[in-house]
Amino acid sequence: MRPENYQAVPLGDSNEYEIFIGPNHPGIEGNYALKLILDGDTVVKGTTDAGYLHRGFEKLMEGRLWIQNLAIVPRICVPDPAPMEVSYSLAVEEIMGIDAPIRAQWIRVLQLELSRIAAHLFTFGGHAATTGMYTPMYWGVADRDLVLDLFEDFTGGRVYSIYNIPGGVRRELPEGFLEKLSHLLDYLESRQNDYDNLLFTNQIFVQRAKGVGVLSKEDALEYGVTGPNLRACGLAFDVRRDDPYLIYDQLEFDIPTQQKGDAWSRILVRRDELFQSIHILRQVIAKLPSIKGPIRTAIPNPLSWNVPAGEAYARVESSKGELAYYVVSDGGDKPYRVHVRGPSSMHAVQTLEFLAKGARIEDVAQIMFSLDACPPEVDR
Amino acid sequence: MKKIDYRDKGSILNPLKNLQFFARKPITEKLEPRPASASYRGFHINDMDLCIGCSSCQKICDNAAITMVEVPSIKEDAAKGIRNLRPAIDYGRCCWCALCVDICPTSAIEMTREYVHTCDGDDTDSYFVFPSENGIHDLKFAKGWTKTEDSDLLDRIRRPMGEMKPEARINNFDEVVDGFTMEMAVEEASRCVDCGLCEDACPAHMHAPNYIRSIYEGNLEQAVEWMYETNPFSHVCGRVCTHICEDACSLGRVDENGVKNSQPIAIRWLKRFAMDNVSKATIKHIAQKGKTHIKSGKSVAVIGAGPAGLTAAFDLAKKGHRVTVYEALPKAGGMTRYGIPNYRLPEDRLDQDIEVITSVGVKINYNVRVGTDISMQQIHQENDAVILAIGLHNGRSTRISGSDNKAVVKAVDLLRMIPQGDKFIAPKSAVVIGGGNVAMDIARSMARLQMKQHNKVNVVVSALEALGNSFLADDEEVSESLEEGITILDSRGPKQCVISKGRLTGLETVNVLSIFDNKGRFSPKYDNSDLQYHPAEMVIEAIGQSADITLLGKDLIEELDWDRGRIKINDNGSTSVEWLWSAGDMVKGPDVINAVADGHRVANDIDSYLTR
Numbered sequence A: 001m002r003p004e005n006y007q008a009v010p011l012g013d014s015n016e017y018e019i020f021i022g023p024n025h026p027g028i029e030g031n032y033a034l035k036l037i038l039d040g041d042t043v044v045k046g047t048t049d050a051g052y053l054h055r056g057f058e059k060l061m062e063g064r065l066w067i068q069n070l071a072i073v074p075r076i077c078v079p080d081p082a083p084m085e086v087s088y089s090l091a092v093e094e095i096m097g098i099d100a101p102i103r104a105q106w107i108r109v110l111q112l113e114l115s116r117i118a119a120h121l122f123t124f125g126g127h128a129a130t131t132g133m134y135t136p137m138y139w140g141v142a143d144r145d146l147v148l149d150l151f152e153d154f155t156g157g158r159v160y161s162i163y164n165i166p167g168g169v170r171r172e173l174p175e176g177f178l179e180k181l182s183h184l185l186d187y188l189e190s191r192q193n194d195y196d197n198l199l200f201t202n203q204i205f206v207q208r209a210k211g212v213g214v215l216s217k218e219d220a221l222e223y224g225v226t227g228p229n230l231r232a233c234g235l236a237f238d239v240r241r242d243d244p245y246l247i248y249d250q251l252e253f254d255i256p257t258q259q260k261g262d263a264w265s266r267i268l269v270r271r272d273e274l275f276q277s278i279h280i281l282r283q284v285i286a287k288l289p290s291i292k293g294p295i296r297t298a299i300p301n302p303l304s305w306n307v308p309a310g311e312a313y314a315r316v317e318s319s320k321g322e323l324a325y326y327v328v329s330d331g332g333d334k335p336y337r338v339h340v341r342g343p344s345s346m347h348a349v350q351t352l353e354f355l356a357k358g359a360r361i362e363d364v365a366q367i368m369f370s371l372d373a374c375p376p377e378v379d380r
Numbered sequence B: 001m002k003k004i005d006y007r008d009k010g011s012i013l014n015p016l017k018n019l020q021f022f023a024r025k026p027i028t029e030k031l032e033p034r035p036a037s038a039s040y041r042g043f044h045i046n047d048m049d050l051c052i053g054c055s056s057c058q059k060i061c062d063n064a065a066i067t068m069v070e071v072p073s074i075k076e077d078a079a080k081g082i083r084n085l086r087p088a089i090d091y092g093r094c095c096w097c098a099l100c101v102d103i104c105p106t107s108a109i110e111m112t113r114e115y116v117h118t119c120d121g122d123d124t125d126s127y128f129v130f131p132s133e134n135g136i137h138d139l140k141f142a143k144g145w146t147k148t149e150d151s152d153l154l155d156r157i158r159r160p161m162g163e164m165k166p167e168a169r170i171n172n173f174d175e176v177v178d179g180f181t182m183e184m185a186v187e188e189a190s191r192c193v194d195c196g197l198c199e200d201a202c203p204a205h206m207h208a209p210n211y212i213r214s215i216y217e218g219n220l221e222q223a224v225e226w227m228y229e230t231n232p233f234s235h236v237c238g239r240v241c242t243h244i245c246e247d248a249c250s251l252g253r254v255d256e257n258g259v260k261n262s263q264p265i266a267i268r269w270l271k272r273f274a275m276d277n278v279s280k281a282t283i284k285h286i287a288q289k290g291k292t293h294i295k296s297g298k299s300v301a302v303i304g305a306g307p308a309g310l311t312a313a314f315d316l317a318k319k320g321h322r323v324t325v326y327e328a329l330p331k332a333g334g335m336t337r338y339g340i341p342n343y344r345l346p347e348d349r350l351d352q353d354i355e356v357i358t359s360v361g362v363k364i365n366y367n368v369r370v371g372t373d374i375s376m377q378q379i380h381q382e383n384d385a386v387i388l389a390i391g392l393h394n395g396r397s398t399r400i401s402g403s404d405n406k407a408v409v410k411a412v413d414l415l416r417m418i419p420q421g422d423k424f425i426a427p428k429s430a431v432v433i434g435g436g437n438v439a440m441d442i443a444r445s446m447a448r449l450q451m452k453q454h455n456k457v458n459v460v461v462s463a464l465e466a467l468g469n470s471f472l473a474d475d476e477e478v479s480e481s482l483e484e485g486i487t488i489l490d491s492r493g494p495k496q497c498v499i500s501k502g503r504l505t506g507l508e509t510v511n512v513l514s515i516f517d518n519k520g521r522f523s524p525k526y527d528n529s530d531l532q533y534h535p536a537e538m539v540i541e542a543i544g545q546s547a548d549i550t551l552l553g554k555d556l557i558e559e560l561d562w563d564r565g566r567i568k569i570n571d572n573g574s575t576s577v578e579w580l581w582s583a584g585d586m587v588k589g590p591d592v593i594n595a596v597a598d599g600h601r602v603a604n605d606i607d608s609y610l611t612r
Helices: A057-062 A082-096 A102-129 A135-155 A177-190 A192-200 A203-209 A217-222 A263-290 A343-356 A361-371 A375-379 B014-023 B056-060 B099-103 B182-190 B197-201 B208-216 B220-228 B234-240 B244-248 B267-276 B280-288 B307-318 B347-359 B376-382 B411-417 B437-454 B475-483 B554-559 B592-610
Strands: A017-021 A033-039 A042-049 A310-317 A322-329 A337-341 B044-046 B066-070 B085-090 B109-111 B299-303 B322-326 B362-365 B385-388 B408-410 B430-433 B459-462 B487-489 B492-500 B503-516 B522-535 B538-541 B580-582
Touching: A033 A343, A033 A361, A042 A343, A042 A361, A057 A337, A082 A102, A082 A310, A082 A322, A102 A135, A102 A177, A102 A192, A102 A263, A102 A361, A135 A177, A135 A192, A177 A192, A177 A263, A192 A203, A192 A263, A192 B014, A203 A263, A203 A361, A263 A361, A343 A361, A343 A375, B044 B085, B056 B066, B056 B099, B099 B109, B182 B208, B182 B267, B197 B208, B197 B244, B208 B220, B208 B267, B220 B234, B220 B267, B220 B280, B234 B267, B234 B347, B234 B592, B244 B267, B280 B347, B299 B307, B299 B376, B307 B322, B307 B347, B307 B362, B307 B385, B307 B592, B347 B362, B376 B385, B385 B592, B408 B411, B411 B437, B411 B538, B430 B437, B430 B503, B437 B459, B437 B475, B437 B538, B459 B492, B475 B487, B492 B522, B503 B538, B580 B592
Parallel strands: B299 B322, B299 B385, B322 B362, B385 B580, B408 B538, B430 B459, B430 B538, B459 B487
Antiparallel strands: A017 A033, A033 A042, A310 A322, A322 A337, B044 B109, B066 B085, B492 B503, B503 B522
């Protein structure tokens, strides 16, 4: 069924024709759509049609108390909600002039890296599915569920953690949590062979992914690409290392890169990043028990909490790329303005449109998934 | 980690290795509820007894999912701060963030580990849930997300109030507390959750949440405007109010599981702060608000210029009636001036309250004792209505042996002498009988005079009640008395005043076994074997007061209905005599805020009587 506001694009006398994919389509990664103009099997022009998930988050936040927004922000990226909470909290903390206690910062890193693992597992499955392979999708989702179990354990919620609060985190880790986490990491590492056999050393997948959706370093920078997509073009930029927040400067980790900028490079970067996250979490497990102290810096009574006038831009490295909250306060009990610099809008709109041009129709879905955009974060 | 190079081609055989999974046991899980984690945010439960109906959960709810529902079967208790509102939750809106749990002042609302709810067909109402102790399906699931000290969102601890050191205050009558600074006041005010339980509890229903909000916003004038809507004695109440509001404050609750220490908002000190920081001229201007310029042509007489009488006079004058107040003493204020020492309530603050009241057109005739200087009859003839608000100025006596000696005096008489500037030589040693705030007032005043005159404090307070257990005086009065070097002997009953050759030498006390009989009547039992002697030059009785009703005259005393020694009044303060109303300590109380409330009550009733 066509959307009500659908307008056919006049094509003139050419051989070109137009198709519409999405928003509810198995080959699309969420609630957004693509309008493609094709000549035979080749895409002449692709246009991203976003807005199906528009709930006006940024505007909603202007009408809610500072603390109430904590329940909204995770919704801006469902598969990877932790960076949203942390980034919002960091921005508010900066305006307030307070810092989360060291222990809370370590716990935040733990949450962020677990969230990254969950998001990447999700993406492996999605990317594979666009090439017709469904088993990695089942595996990815099943293994992600084990991560969600841990989220449930320490944050109280499986998907929407709502665990951070400006000033720290809401709850101490439950007893025995780090052992559980350690077991999970062991398990995930033990799955490496299975995933490699099924996907990363599978000749069919490698051939499908190689050379598809090639993005040069210059174009990537031009289009505002960040995160794994940028690192797949050969630029080792990572907010965690280049503009460290929380306690990332005390952690040791590599920034995986690839040079070719195609779909295969991008998924390889994600694969390597997942293991870097495991490496980081191992360091957290080793260090966290020795870091004692509070997990929250007190904030005023949230019902009459006026954040002093000011503005802050707090960025973190999410699984999709550089995520930032630009928060402006006029000294009131609600934000004056919140702007979310989501990486996905750059990836899903201009980059995807650029890469789709000249691609073959069967690769469009793969290009889209290899960019790993998050539709609600495009719409905000 | 095994490296995969970009150039790796992979193998067509690799995925086939995973055929081994056919030999593995499937890990599909059965479709039945598994136990959720120990801090899971499942459905809500609410402990109906802990819940006080403060609506904080509703205020913080991000999605307006919570509606406060009146439950008539729950008994309201304004003085304890309990309302019969309880939260109902719309799970069509709830986002399970548990902010309601973390803000609940009493830890009543919590979440369980239950997470499955489905409904049949059109039964969508089942998503609108009134949580009880047993959970959404009455299945008594274990608790999930509950409040911890870390997750508690409220600011529980008061900003400390500075006060003079004992050694600095002991030889003078300067005010003990310092008062808030602007910064402290704003911080203290920011703790308020705006539940309004204080307003319900206050006898005069002062709009405390509103003026706390105004102070928080830095608008002190507006705060004073809110105060003057209900209380023309805001300076006085900002210092010596019995602050029933703070006992009802939702932040004053502690519970066994989560919150160990929680202090109510310092509502009284906030009121003091706002009043002290707005100029007298502005306050006078504010007090004029709502005053009619139409004269009713009716006149009302008020006997007694204490808080009850003057509040009524203030209200009636603003409503256009001619009001004349008769006061036997040289200054107005009643017990607030002649009963409360200056170190608790400086006279200039009281003077200012009275100046504001007279500025709306209340006329006070000082040094006129009704019954002596003017008769009750004459007042009745000259006025359409009369308010009797003479307070309790007669001290009660223990009537123990020797209490008729001239060195045995009543606390109220002494307290009245001090502010009148009477030359008074303090005894070198004194024993106070009584354990209420009046006993503390006289003991602390006496200690100050002793320090000034003899450089040494020797005051003993002998009280029937046990300290820390139903002791009558406020805790802070007790602790400050002890700091000032006063000895408090609790659970001691007076046996006799020892007189030798017509001179008082001391007081004998005995141990108290019980104060009330099994029917709850006052009937103290003593252990006479445990006798103690306290040498003293003066014994001061501070065991209660009564009203001096001789001014009424014999005929009126007979005409009035009485209730156990007090004039009988109805709910509006009117007596059995049509033109006579009574208010304040002599019929209710004793405290300032009850007197103020009483004043409003009779003023309203008289106004409707006069304009009927």
